[in-house]
Amino acid sequence: MTQTHTDYRLSQLDQLEAESIHIFREVAAEFEKPVLMFSGGKDSIVMMRLAEKAFYPAKIPFPVLQVDTGYDFPEVLATRDNWVNRLGVRLIVASVEEAIRDGIVIDDGKTSRNRLQIGTLLNAIEEGGFTAAFGGGRRDEEKARAKERVYSHRDEFGQWDPKMQRPELWSLYNGRLHEGEHMRIFPISNWTELDIWDYIGREGIEIPSIYFSHQRRVFERDGMLLSESEHNPLRSGETVEERTIRFRTVGDLTLTGCVESTASTIDEIIDEVAVARVTERGATRGDDRFSEAAMEDRKKEGYF
Amino acid sequence: MATVKSEQMDLLRFATAGSVDDGKSTLIGRLLLDSKSIFEDQLEAVEATSQSRGYDYTDLALLTDGLRSEREQGITIDVAYRYFATPARKFIIADTPGHVQYTRNMVTGASTADLGLVLVDARQGLTEQSRRHAVILSLLRVPHLVLAVNKMDLVDFDQAVYEKIHAEFTAFATKLNIPDLEVIPISALAGDNVVNRSENMPWYSGPTLMHHLEHVHVASDRDLVDVRFPVQYVVRPKSDEHHDYRGYGGMVAGGVLKPGDEVVVLPSGMTSKIAGIDLFDQEIAEAFPPMSVTVRLEDDVDVSRGDMIARANNAPKPSQDIDAMICWMTNEPLRPRQKLAIKHTTRSARALVKDIQYRLDVNTLHRDQETKELGVNEIGRVQLRTTVPLLCDPYSKNRTTGSFILIDEATGVTVGAGMINSGS
Numbered sequence A: 001m002t003q004t005h006t007d008y009r010l011s012q013l014d015q016l017e018a019e020s021i022h023i024f025r026e027v028a029a030e031f032e033k034p035v036l037m038f039s040g041g042k043d044s045i046v047m048m049r050l051a052e053k054a055f056y057p058a059k060i061p062f063p064v065l066q067v068d069t070g071y072d073f074p075e076v077l078a079t080r081d082n083w084v085n086r087l088g089v090r091l092i093v094a095s096v097e098e099a100i101r102d103g104i105v106i107d108d109g110k111t112s113r114n115r116l117q118i119g120t121l122l123n124a125i126e127e128g129g130f131t132a133a134f135g136g137g138r139r140d141e142e143k144a145r146a147k148e149r150v151y152s153h154r155d156e157f158g159q160w161d162p163k164m165q166r167p168e169l170w171s172l173y174n175g176r177l178h179e180g181e182h183m184r185i186f187p188i189s190n191w192t193e194l195d196i197w198d199y200i201g202r203e204g205i206e207i208p209s210i211y212f213s214h215q216r217r218v219f220e221r222d223g224m225l226l227s228e229s230e231h232n233p234l235r236s237g238e239t240v241e242e243r244t245i246r247f248r249t250v251g252d253l254t255l256t257g258c259v260e261s262t263a264s265t266i267d268e269i270i271d272e273v274a275v276a277r278v279t280e281r282g283a284t285r286g287d288d289r290f291s292e293a294a295m296e297d298r299k300k301e302g303y304f
Numbered sequence B: 001m002a003t004v005k006s007e008q009m010d011l012l013r014f015a016t017a018g019s020v021d022d023g024k025s026t027l028i029g030r031l032l033l034d035s036k037s038i039f040e041d042q043l044e045a046v047e048a049t050s051q052s053r054g055y056d057y058t059d060l061a062l063l064t065d066g067l068r069s070e071r072e073q074g075i076t077i078d079v080a081y082r083y084f085a086t087p088a089r090k091f092i093i094a095d096t097p098g099h100v101q102y103t104r105n106m107v108t109g110a111s112t113a114d115l116g117l118v119l120v121d122a123r124q125g126l127t128e129q130s131r132r133h134a135v136i137l138s139l140l141r142v143p144h145l146v147l148a149v150n151k152m153d154l155v156d157f158d159q160a161v162y163e164k165i166h167a168e169f170t171a172f173a174t175k176l177n178i179p180d181l182e183v184i185p186i187s188a189l190a191g192d193n194v195v196n197r198s199e200n201m202p203w204y205s206g207p208t209l210m211h212h213l214e215h216v217h218v219a220s221d222r223d224l225v226d227v228r229f230p231v232q233y234v235v236r237p238k239s240d241e242h243h244d245y246r247g248y249g250g251m252v253a254g255g256v257l258k259p260g261d262e263v264v265v266l267p268s269g270m271t272s273k274i275a276g277i278d279l280f281d282q283e284i285a286e287a288f289p290p291m292s293v294t295v296r297l298e299d300d301v302d303v304s305r306g307d308m309i310a311r312a313n314n315a316p317k318p319s320q321d322i323d324a325m326i327c328w329m330t331n332e333p334l335r336p337r338q339k340l341a342i343k344h345t346t347r348s349a350r351a352l353v354k355d356i357q358y359r360l361d362v363n364t365l366h367r368d369q370e371t372k373e374l375g376v377n378e379i380g381r382v383q384l385r386t387t388v389p390l391l392c393d394p395y396s397k398n399r400t401t402g403s404f405i406l407i408d409e410a411t412g413v414t415v416g417a418g419m420i421n422s423g424s
Ligand SMILES: Nc1nc2c(ncn2[C@@H]2O[C@H](COP(=O)(O)OP(=O)(O)O)[C@@H](O)[C@H]2O)c(=O)[nH]1
Pocket: B018, B019, B020, B021, B022, B023, B024, B025, B026, B027, B061, B150, B151, B152, B153, B154, B186, B187, B188, B189, B190
């Protein structure tokens, strides 16, 4: 039996964990059909771990949904499969390529895969009849997210209305919905990037290998380092070279930049994050850089 | 490089309040900047915006005003959550707007706060708004209050200005329930007494704001005596390996639970003993607030979501008649005979408004017994009758078992926040 602290002190990481577990259980108890949006990135892996703990020794009582952009890193898909198999949860893959083929979203050649994910995701939520979708968004990521509720209401079109948000008090969450609406749930709202890393280190859980330093053939575009890939044809003037890098976020590999780094353990990553001078999105996400309100706009449309 | 792991830090949640232009956003920007929680790309974005608007200085407020409409109007209209950490603590700031029409947002931000930070402009002294903010924080039982007297640079760092505000506020605070009060003279813009001690105010010997935030003692604010465990979720694996496992998942709302403890399950009144307490795959020796655990009982008693585990000699009395302070949050007023959905701990029910006893003027503390309705952003004392008994405590004893929300059954929107005086 584990002896707890005699002064009844709970570290901030334990408090965050307790709060997130509370949210998972609340949703499982009150919603008919929840689903967990799993990207294979570090935030959604922490969500999986928290869900695992919330229901242990029972299995996680809802399926996991991944939006496959077709441009995902193979290392990330491998980690996804390991998690899904270990926990015995059902995996639903919503493919952007299939959504394009079925005419659910339109690929005009200019729209990024991240943006095409929105329609694909909303379609998958509607088709599955899901009433609650867990997302790994954190409030420290971005200014619009800083205002978003843990239970974030979406209308029949999947839209978020920042001016009509329900007040959210104490730990009392309001999950009421009308026909066709759903709720996005953000159980790790109060975690920071550093908390995520500390937790991954403490729990010793598997994350995709691309988060750790490795050699990769990369090229520079718009001030970002992108991975060489068949999906990412070089433009004139761009040259590929091998560098020692790691990724701070994972996503569509045509848009997700990496940073030069020799951090090859969680502790080294934590040291790096602790002194990082640029947000993870600013550094490595092409899609968030276009305007100060880019994220707010995409969220209104139904983005994660 | 050695960094303190967030695993060992503790947590302080605080809510900020102040009138428009008192410097709230600037102060938060300053705390983030001086604790090195601002990233270069964030700072560059606000520098660029400040320049494009022709400001002479970087408007730190732009760091926190997140929604497009807020940036356009230059005001804060919704609660924003901010995060920063020092080696001692992690901080979660609920940045709330100050206007009277946003009282509900302030109530929201204060509901989870350990500490309330109220700003006043030294040139203006206490205003109706600062008094209202203190009243709301005390109603929400935020145990620690800081009054930051800001813009001291604009009053020549004059001690007399500070002393006057200090005396006036202390006198006002005696009418309220504020167990711990600190009054700190600062300049958010220049940084005086925010993180670094001010050289301009040698007459001030108290703590800097950051020092106080880092050291204020919050652990003892929890109730470690009265056991309250609202059952949230019944864990039943139905697998071969854990065939007979039946556990009750929930977050401890009060007291310390230990295996072997005699407990009572409410509202049935059945008694049993705690067989074990699980935290994931570990059995633990005790559980206390705010841990999320799974409790197993020795007997096969019928327990479901919405029930509460307490001690036989120390349990809340189930009651359907609730006397509470309610903050009303929607445009259509609250009136007697109205029916609403109510959520209290893990229990959901319906409630009927039996009476609105009085409306509290949050500026003067006057109790208006004539107006039998509560408008948006108003607070009043209300009697409710619920369809099922609530397992509640006075809010003054326990902020979890003493609080509830009201939901409009037609729109599904949260329309009220309640703090229980008593149930009977
Ligand atoms: N001189 C001086 N100006 C300040 C100080 N703090 C804030 N201000 C200015 O007061 C104005 C309002 O500040 P802001 O942070 O937006 O106030 P808020 O409405 O409470 O968020 C801005 O022009 C700030 O630069 C201070 O300590 N000294």
